[in-house]
Amino acid sequence: MDFYGTIGPACAQPAILQHMVEAGMTGIRMNLSHGPLAAHTDWLAMIRAAGIRQLLIDLQGPELRIGTLAEPVALVEGSSVRLGADGVPCPAALVQAAAPGQQLLLDDGKLLVQVTQALPEALVCTVVRGGTLQSRKSIAALGLAVPSPTLTEEDLQNLKIAKQCGVTGVMLPFVRGKADILALRHALEEAGAADIRIFAKIENMTGVRALPEFIHLVDEVVIARGDLGNAMPLWELPRCQKQLSAACRAAGVPFMVVTQMLDSMCTRAVPTRAEVSDIYNAVLDGAASVMLTGETAAGQYPMQAMEYLVRTAQTALA
Ligand SMILES: Nc1ncnc2c1ncn2[C@@H]1O[C@H](COP(=O)(O)OP(=O)(O)O)[C@@H](O)[C@H]1O
Numbered sequence: 001m002d003f004y005g006t007i008g009p010a011c012a013q014p015a016i017l018q019h020m021v022e023a024g025m026t027g028i029r030m031n032l033s034h035g036p037l038a039a040h041t042d043w044l045a046m047i048r049a050a051g052i053r054q055l056l057i058d059l060q061g062p063e064l065r066i067g068t069l070a071e072p073v074a075l076v077e078g079s080s081v082r083l084g085a086d087g088v089p090c091p092a093a094l095v096q097a098a099a100p101g102q103q104l105l106l107d108d109g110k111l112l113v114q115v116t117q118a119l120p121e122a123l124v125c126t127v128v129r130g131g132t133l134q135s136r137k138s139i140a141a142l143g144l145a146v147p148s149p150t151l152t153e154e155d156l157q158n159l160k161i162a163k164q165c166g167v168t169g170v171m172l173p174f175v176r177g178k179a180d181i182l183a184l185r186h187a188l189e190e191a192g193a194a195d196i197r198i199f200a201k202i203e204n205m206t207g208v209r210a211l212p213e214f215i216h217l218v219d220e221v222v223i224a225r226g227d228l229g230n231a232m233p234l235w236e237l238p239r240c241q242k243q244l245s246a247a248c249r250a251a252g253v254p255f256m257v258v259t260q261m262l263d264s265m266c267t268r269a270v271p272t273r274a275e276v277s278d279i280y281n282a283v284l285d286g287a288a289s290v291m292l293t294g295e296t297a298a299g300q301y302p303m304q305a306m307e308y309l310v311r312t313a314q315t316a317l318a
């Protein structure tokens with residue numbers, strides 16, 4: 001079984017990475033929504049030096065995200081926020097597609113705003129669920145199809161240098177169907193990197209419904225519960241996870257379970273009973289891999305989190 005962490009400011013130090021490897025981490029993911037491969041040469045050197053064999057890059061793909069902010073923005077419930085020109089930067093395609101009444105979940109649903117006015121270059125929104133909005137956080141526009149290409153210009157640049165950077169797998173967000181996978185395969189071939197494995201992230205209902213048409217074209221399916229949880233009431237997410245797991249088992253395709261596996265460990269050295277049960281159950285369901293995200297990238301206890309992930313999974317495997 002594979003155990004992945006996500007590299008980020010909290011763990012990008014040689015001693016911490018070394019400790020995570022000793023705890024059983026077999027690979028690491030770099031989320032390129034927060035910066036291109038070329039800007040992470042120091043992290044790449046650390047990954048090599050720690051002897052981490054598998055390096056996954058998570059592309060931008062069709063995912064919608066807030067742009068880069070000079071500083072975090074406090075969104076106060078009931079107040080107004082402008083997304084787009086002269087406001088919080090966001091994709092132009094979203095501004096074009098959204099109409100008044102549209103709900104927008106930000107940062108994996110932690111924040112919620114509703115469009116009250118759709119101007120040609122900006123959306124004026126009311127904050128429904130407030131909090132602090134940081135750079136590059138996710139946007140989910142419920143029920144709205146926002147046209148976007150499979151790969152951004154930056155994704156193509158990243159793929160060109162992936163092989164020389166030691167990348168072994170590419171994660172494609174928000175896979176919508178066979179065409180997205182074929183486009184990524186083509187881009188990898190063009191980059192001379194046809195042997196890099198493809199991880200298809202299932203992050204919305206379009207991806208759930210389309211899985212049968214592309215499951216045999218990918219190397220691993222990723223049950224990406226952060227964004228997927230925005231696509232349904234949260235109490236339905238476990239059923240969806242079980243159904244996706246069963247579909248992968250039936251097709252004989254490996255799958256990964258990811259996101260909030262040890263979320264409380266972002267701020268505490270010991271996980272909850274519910275979190276270790278979640279990991280144990282994912283392994284019993286047949287997951288080929290499990291991955292930590294914010295726990296290792298931005299949390300206070302990246303080494304301890306990796307240790308709990310690996311030990312709990314190994315107990316389930318024993
Ligand atoms: N390459 C990076 N550079 C700087 N910060 C990062 C990077 N990768 C991750 N982070 C930080 O760690 C957090 C958790 O990582 P991840 O779960 O991959 O991001 P997100 O939830 O934004 O998709 C990010 O929101 C960001 O604050």
Ligand SMILES: C=C(OP(=O)(O)O)C(=O)O
Pocket residue numbers: 031108138173203223224225226227228258259293
């Ligand atoms: C892993 C996920 O993707 P991201 O970190 O881009 O939110 C997820 O949505 O579960």
